[in-house]
Amino acid sequence: MHAAHGVTAVALIATGLLILSPDLRGRTIGGYGREVGVVHVYTGLVFGIAPVLAWLLVPRGLLAGVWEKIEARDLRTTWRKVHIVLTLTMSGVLTVTGLVLWLGADLPIEIWDVAVEIHAICHWIIVLSLPLHLLVVWRTAIERLRLMLGGEPPELFEFADDGDDDG
Numbered sequence: 001m002h003a004a005h006g007v008t009a010v011a012l013i014a015t016g017l018l019i020l021s022p023d024l025r026g027r028t029i030g031g032y033g034r035e036v037g038v039v040h041v042y043t044g045l046v047f048g049i050a051p052v053l054a055w056l057l058v059p060r061g062l063l064a065g066v067w068e069k070i071e072a073r074d075l076r077t078t079w080r081k082v083h084i085v086l087t088l089t090m091s092g093v094l095t096v097t098g099l100v101l102w103l104g105a106d107l108p109i110e111i112w113d114v115a116v117e118i119h120a121i122c123h124w125i126i127v128l129s130l131p132l133h134l135l136v137v138w139r140t141a142i143e144r145l146r147l148m149l150g151g152e153p154p155e156l157f158e159f160a161d162d163g164d165d166d167g
Contacts, residue, residue: 005091008047009126012094015040016123041102048095083133086125094122 018025018036026032100107100115 004050011043
């Protein structure tokens, strides 16, 4: 799920930036066409469906893991808790407001306007928090990769000698 959500999130950020800034869109892809919006909508559908499918396919494992991480009480998991809550909240809000925007022609303009503002604000929250996310997970990702490739276990997994000589 992380890969599907991550790839679609990056695609949505990119297309969202192009939608929010027509001049940027004109300079980067050479036009003001509506294709970017179409790509954004279909990518948004995958973004919204991926967690639902994951929940349907693995309800206990997914939810138990999420709640376990949220309820952890030590300092090391503080970012993890914030990240999970932020991700779930932003994903839900972006999906709901995205659906409102997609159905915009059938809704009162006031609802559509509020949805646009909330969607844009959530977009910028994600854009601003993504570098922090990448910075925090970078070391862990490198350590896991090194371990998978047969390297020495990183410090994170080393245990202090407790003086027990039982082996």
